[in-house]
Amino acid sequence: MATGSGTPGPPPPPPGQATQKVSDVITAFRPAKKFKPPSARTSVTSLDFDDTGDLCVVARDDDTLQIYNTTLGKHAKEFNSQKYGVHLARFSHHAQNIIYASTKVDDTIRFFSTHDNSFTRYFKGHTDTVTSIALCPSSDTFISCAKDNTVRLWDLQSQNFSGMLNLHGAYLACYDPSATVIAIASQPGGAILLYDVRNYDKIPFATFHLSEMEQRHLGPNGGEWSKLEFTNDGKHLVVSTTGAGHFVLDAFDGGLKHFAHRKRGGTGRLGPSAGVPKNNATNGVASALGQGDTAVTPDGQYLIGGSAEDGLLVWDISRDPPSDKYTHAEHLTGPCKAAVVGYNPKFNMLATADKDLVLWQPDPDIMM
Template sequence: MATGSGTPGPPPPPPGQATQKVSDVITAFRPAKKFKPPNARTSVTSLDFDDTGDLAVVARDDDTLQIYNTTLGKHAKEFNSQKYGVHLARFSHHAQNIIYASTKVDDTIRFFSTHDNSFTRYFKGHTDTVTSIALCPSSDTFISCAKDNTVRLWDLQSPNFSGMLNLHGAYLACYDPSATVIAVASQLGHAVLLYDVRNYDKIPFATFDLAGLEQQYLGPNGGEWSKLEFTNDGKHLIVSTTGNGHFVLDAFDGGLKHFAYRKRGHTGRLGPSAGVPTRGTNGANGVAEALGQGDTAVTPDGQYLIGGSAEDGLLVWDISRDPSSDKYTNAEHLTGPGKAAIVGYNPKFNMLATADKDLILWQPDPDIMM
């Protein structure tokens, strides 16, 4: 049963929008549909699209999963996880199956079937808060990181982890597009480590040291690493932060290509090392802080980085152009209603989704496209 209401918006995108170049529409994105939670204190903590782009799932800190049909622009289903909580919800390659992290009782990752509202499997092993879940792009395997200083590899068909790395502060991990490389980020170690998937138990074949970049670009206020992601062309590796910008690295040698600078700073979400906040705890500004999954997303063509900002709307960085001598890349601002603390780009259609309290779907406005 739907609990949120959608504001009126334009009809679903025509099929042609799926094939339009991102560069032709990137500056034309405008909010098209808004879904409000029943409680104004509720926050979205994670967002994911299924492989077809037809569905989106969000986890909220009211311990619910919300499914949306993006093609129709409608709320589809709600599922409760009041006993275990829910965060980092991810579609498997089968849209009726979702994996997510628990925020209550224990640190088990749960495999949930939306078809019959039941748990298919439990992935037990982590002994502290799960901080990252990444599905393999070509198989039913996934990686998880946790505050227990382990990175675990799993297969959806088995409840037991198939591999484990013991790494201090390794809170983020992802696969490269070819599914042959695993990147693991440890901010405490100031490094991103690259492993061959077939030899993950060996030493990393590459290590990118970011200590100097942090000091130079994040400055005294710093910022926590909040998301790790390869671009779909495999050329760049994005290290998103809660500070005043994000690092766009050369995926082959780790060199800085761009520092995606945001003038007004971050969106206020807790980073992965914060653990699960007690509901009602307040941050320094007196506002209840919520978990996040990082507030960036890369466009499918790998040309643009989309990010949240402390003000209403979105930031867009062109990471395909040649970097400046100082590596600073400024953003274009897309105005919209509400803060974009969670950001996702539909993998099949030119559609954006952003969330803080509300979930907002963005589409290119044909009247202002070039």
């Protein structure tokens, strides 16, 4: 496996790899390139791919944004946000523009242009730490959640939020693939609320209650909800946690389809309800924020995530679950912990990170 930005990276994705079935390559993923941070005390807190799959943006707790060219396997650019900090960095539908949450000074969401290294717009309104940013799949609108118990809807063309919901503990939100439904998760309320995008100011059209599931499957140690995501086919809604596993729900009735169990527990990252931490935590307490350590494959058949051990876990969520709903994972060996995980939307490529950023590709010698 190549290491560092100065060595050759993985070859460009071969012809057909973008459309190759995930099921044919999922167990063949192997680390192809590793990028090390300048300091062992630096952690990646979020990552995202652009729509083309050619670029990956990484936010680190040294207050920098890092851009990587994934097809060349090379580091492309670095941007500093020393004054405001950076977390939950997301590409807009234009790869030269990124939105991200502040971790210092205030709780403004910033719209940043990598073309000229300047801020295009500021989205002000939240009065406490932003916990989730989700871009609409079909337009330049996005949702944000924060510890101020508000969920806000925005348009990238305007600095003013276009809508707001006051919901206690609603720290996670996402759009469904058709961009007609917003799912909002409140763990203190033990529920996920589904809203029609056109009538978000009305009562939710569905509510999924998870308290009983949590008690049965997460055990006495519990776990914080860390990410909310629909599968691309719209059939499932995944609630990731920091605990012993993740909930894969039927997106229509909220029933539990799979509990994606990880026997060694979570990655140790802080959940969204935590305040912005200080670096260099002591007493073995994790100091880094995260964005959830799971990703769903584009075909909706597999859930990929991290655990307390190095490497990746892969759950097949396309099969009928066992009677107890516990779905066990296959382990893919890797060089470090996968505390942040992303799946390239165009190519069969994974990105994982803890301290290092690792790009994964299928090994053609062991593919099915």
